[in-house]
Amino acid sequence: MKNDSRTAPRYERIEAALLDAIADGRLAEGTVLNEGPVANVFKTSRTPVRKALAELNAKGALARFDGRGFIVAGQNNGAMQHVRRLKLSAEMLGAASEAEYETPRASAAIIAEDFEREIVNAMPFGLYRINEMAAAEHYQVSRTIIRELLQRLQDRGLVRKDRRSHWVVGPLTARDVAHYFSIRQKLEPLALRESAPEMALDDICEMVTRTREALESGDDVMGERVDALERDIHWRLLRQTSNQHLLRMIEQSQIALVVNKVFSSSIGARPFRQPLEEHAIILEFVIRGSHDAAANALEEHLRLSADRTGKRLMALSVFPTPDFHGYLKPESRFTD
Template identity: 40%
Template structure:
């Protein structure tokens, strides 16, 4: 789906989500009593929580979902059904089986635009404070204002953007203190999440992640910035995905600033075979393959401690570089 098509539809995101859930509930694919929670649904649809919240409220008014004593809503019309919790995935929402559906296409397109704005904002943050112009985001991608607003909402939830007292979208500045605070938070949370997740990680998945690290360390000329970014995603997201504390994983996902600093730095100087973080990544993955979650968690903590020092130094290095060219939607303040 191209930008023009996306902009022309202008169908509210909450309505797309409501219609998708309603169809699956009526068909019985989403069973009576299944617990529907904003956070996991927002992640699946590639949106912020606000459209999901409105979609669930609409389903409630239609009688296709109802409240209960727990968090979220229960799917279906049977109010006597017992709450049933399971991890929602694309298949239960009909997104995996039909990649060409408006929901699947819209999610893919939204994800791409969010990443693009995130990456540009990440670069800008290292050079100071910038205002993000919502209407200019819409013009840049050729989309409607509502969709542009949704992109910025998602980045606010990821703590990449924030709003000032006048309601302006802002990015940065990225300071040594903010980086240090983010790493302190990650050191408290990620090792604990890894220990819970480790026993349920398929060994073949860990081997694939380890092979990716070793390919970068071997100086494979085909390596790319995307693969380097995937290595970070492997360790800090994929390895933690089997932690069943959704709120814990959500806080970790929203602590993105340190990873963004390193991404900006590496995009400037290029990928180097001798980067110490690759050795640290390999050690964590090797412990996981040996079925040693405690050792893996200790190695992850050591990696985060070392990464904190490296990131602070890289932030200083970036501060002396000349400003790169920024897109029109980023205005220095």
């Protein structure tokens, strides 16, 4: 295929392959092209194919055919007199080695991670509508994949559908943060009382060691290390409870943690010394087997965290709104 570039958007590579095939005569005048068969040859979704065909139509290489597809244009519109319905092949379309058009499996996780990060980052900055088609085009995947990702995020309480059945995210308000922490103050200590006695001593000791090392490193604790330490207290310490419904409710109520992540990315750091000292107290009680005292310490930690998170959310209100991907649009633009 000519003018090939693995870094170009997928629709551009498909467009170039089809244009080469037309120029070389492999796609003769009058050949009918529909999205489905072309997508099957290129082993891709219809979204990039639709855009590639539209681009070729705009350039005059293809013409609209009976409202259901496109036809390879000829001189003086002669294509309409020579309609060819051919079984398309990879060789015919210049896609002989089109493994490159498939989304690598590893990239699926990258797409999901980037999509979730963008959704989460938007939450404190207002109400945004999520455009499925625009997201599919941005990541060069099918709308089905985007819809599946949105449904997963919906299960976790990160997105929802409005009264018009549009996907939306945010806003995460100070009241929301207070309510989520109020739930967490009741549920997490309950889970800790059930979970901690079932945990292996080695696992608890590992948490204690990570916490002590972080305290000794002073103010150098940030980023993924902070997330891991938070997960020790607010997930690993709780997950041995047999009540899976309780764990699901806890996970959904931890949405407010996104404020801390966004705050950290906005200012480039995240003060963590005080929370870490509170973690150490909780773990000290756990390793002694004083599970009620540990649960009470966790409840107090969450009370203090609620206050800290509320202040961070207030601070974010004076930050400029970040530039989000094009599939996120402020909902105010869609009001009637």
